[in-house]
Amino acid sequence: MSIATQTVSGIRKGLLARDFSATELTQQALAFAQAENPKTNAYLRLCPERALEAAAKVDAAIAAGRDPGLLAGVPVAVKDVILTKGVITTCASKILEHYVPPYDATAIERLEAAGGIIIGKTNCDEFAMGSSNENSAFGPVRNPVALDRVPGGSSGGSAAVVAQGTAVVSLGSDTGGSIRQPASFCGVVGVTPTYGRVSRYGLSAFASSLDHIGPFARNVADAATLLEVMSGRDIMDSTSAAAPVPSYAASMTGDVRGMRIGVPVEYMAHATGETAGLINKAIDTLRGLGCEVVDVSLPSTDYAVAAYYVICTAEASSNLARYDGVRYTTRSEDASSLIGMYQHSRGEGFGPEVKRRIMLGTYVLSHGYYDAYYLKAQKVRALVARDFSRAFGKLDAIVAPVSPFPAFKIGEKVDDPVAMYLSDIYTITGSLAGIPCMSVPCGLTGDGLPVGLQILCDHFHEPEMFRLAHAFESAAGVFGIPLSTSEPIQ
Amino acid sequence: MKLTEKEVRYVAGLANLSLSDEELGRMVHDLGGILEQMDRLAEIDTEGIEPMSQVLYDAGDETATLREDVERETLGSEAATANSALAANGYFKVPLVIER
Structure with missing residues (x-):
């Protein structure tokens, strides 16, 4: 065994x-x-x-x-x-x-x-x-x-x-x-x-x-x-x-x-090369199983990445505020004042990508930018969700690539x-x-x-x-x- | 939108994040590039659309989000402070905040 x-x-x-x-x-x-x-x-x-x-x-x-x-x-x-x-x-x-x-x-x-x-x-x-x-x-x-x-x-x-x-x-x-x-x-x-x-x-x-x-x-x-x-x-x-x-x-x-399957035209327009070929082959397999495959449009797709990175970094900047050197394990040696301890513990403890997202999230939530980024992103999120709920009114499932390219x-x-x-x-x-x-x-x-x-x-x-x-x-x-x-x- | 070094320093202050000079320069470059993508949000018409702050679905009456308010055992201060870099007697210790 x-x-x-x-x-x-x-x-x-x-x-x-x-x-x-x-x-x-x-x-x-x-x-x-x-x-x-x-x-x-x-x-x-x-x-x-x-x-x-x-x-x-x-x-x-x-x-x-x-x-x-x-x-x-x-x-x-x-x-x-x-x-x-x-x-x-x-x-x-x-x-x-x-x-x-x-x-x-x-x-x-x-x-x-x-x-x-x-x-x-x-x-x-x-x-x-x-x-x-x-x-x-x-x-x-x-x-x-x-x-x-x-x-x-x-x-x-x-x-x-x-x-x-x-x-x-x-x-x-x-x-x-x-x-x-x-x-x-x-x-x-x-x-x-x-x-x-x-x-x-x-x-x-x-x-x-x-x-x-x-x-x-x-x-x-x-x-x-x-x-x-x-x-x-x-x-x-x-x-x-x-x-x-x-x-x-x-x-x-x-x-x-008889399952009704949608293929998003906006996704397949981006998909290229071998990934697109394998997805199309998979769609043929589903047809062979008796599924009814149709094109579907998800028109807000092009704005989803921007909306997502506004929302997720905003939430991350708030969620990761808790790592301040007080409650969780690592505290900077450079900790003579309270604010300095927060800043140095976080500066030394987080890696580059986490810092980048905390900065972005803090920025989009900051005074004067909230409406243009965070609120706008939440509205675009509603549009993305509406695309799907409309599609699922007529479909049992949607199939698509996962990533534009392999590893x-x-x-x-x-x-x-x-x-x-x-x-x-x-x-x-x-x-x-x-x-x-x-x-x-x-x-x-x-x-x-x-x-x-x-x-x-x-x-x-x-x-x-x-x-x-x-x-x-x-x-x-x-x-x-x-x-x-x-x-x-x- | 491009950010200046001064703006990046201001945001780092809001986020309680110390950045080295090298990190600062890198951040000016990276945030500018990413915000340029995010600025595309202005192109799409969202007139009359309600902002979506959480996932909502029609799950009927069964999704009651509140529980009964009954007393339950808590972690206790010893377990809750066990991971702190500096704690004593059930309290977190921090640098001096108010001078006597």
Whole structure:
């Protein structure tokens, strides 16, 4: 049995048949992650003590004849912006280098209650700000598919460990594409659920009106199970939705005949080269499955990037005010006055991209500029959301590229923040509208680089999204392949 | 919109952020380029559009955002101050603010 080829349902079956114990599986997962991690720098740290304790509970439940849960024994990696009690959580920032959270995020509690085993914390862009994972204070992550390339960002480590096979599933966070884009770059499934579907209690806030927690997996069914376990109302997050959580497994019938799928003309006008070719091939596959594919117009698309970067930096400048050298670990030595201590602690603790966004956000909220930037951006956001709600009046889903290009070389775009921001165009629109969207692998370029197909649905229509993604995955035969072995997934 | 060095210094002050001279120069360049993109927002007509400050959806009565106001156990000051660089007796310690 190789840990790198396991699935959620396969592990549960193996445990219940007593083929292996959760403790054995966890030990193997930890050893494998330890051995493989130097290649990618995807894990910032492993947490063997916590993992083995959780595994012992699963084994005890099975021994006692109790149901060990939907995620029984599954090794889960967690992006280092999600709090884990007693396990250092840095947000990939120097300013939180020694921070030990006093509580667990709700998503973490729910995963463990379902038998999931948290094995480690993954690298990411500092405070989830970036599209390449090059903004980590602890070094970039390498894409396991091609080690000289970025894994995408900001949840680059979480995508990389699943692609590499050093975790079976993982958690990321998505504010403007931080789950879908790395999923696409690494050839795995990544899901951004409806805004409010998963509680953000214990997620370090970046831009609160846009932040989501969501899963990565090597196949659609595993991602759906992980999301189902985490979803639902949480009294600790007033923005969490009370809407009932349906069975996502039951939605994956394989039958998508008659589904009405829109392809946004504004997106395809930008898409070029091999990415466009693979997306068009995926659209043909959907037609072959009996979907009705039509063009759709989302006319506000061209203004979405500008609106997004105004809103997210404004919210970030406010959210990150809390890191001032008082409450969280690192304080500047240069701290003779109170204001000086704030300024130097922040100046020394934050990296260049975080500083850039704090500055931008402070500027657009400052006196005299609020109406022209922040208020205007919120109105454009309403237009983007209206584009989608009009489209979903006639459509079941929209399909699109995730990124204009596949994984690029480390260092290639790091000096041009404007170009980096503009590359988020396809993922930002769905984030602004708060609709569920996901990336599912749809093929490889001539250089062997993965490309993802993005599927977007209306609020709370995750069941339709998973039904389409699962049918596509089965028809296209493109699964996320763990790269550390050549074995196919069972 | 291009920013001057003076404006960038002012914004850094608002954000409580110390910047080195090198960072300052870089910030003038980067913020100018990004704001140029953001200025495109002026091109789009938003007459009569309500600003969207949060995601709204029709989820019926079930999405009640308020919980019952009942007393619950809190973290406690020891756990809450445990991560501070400098804390004692359940308090955060900061440089002197008011002279005696």
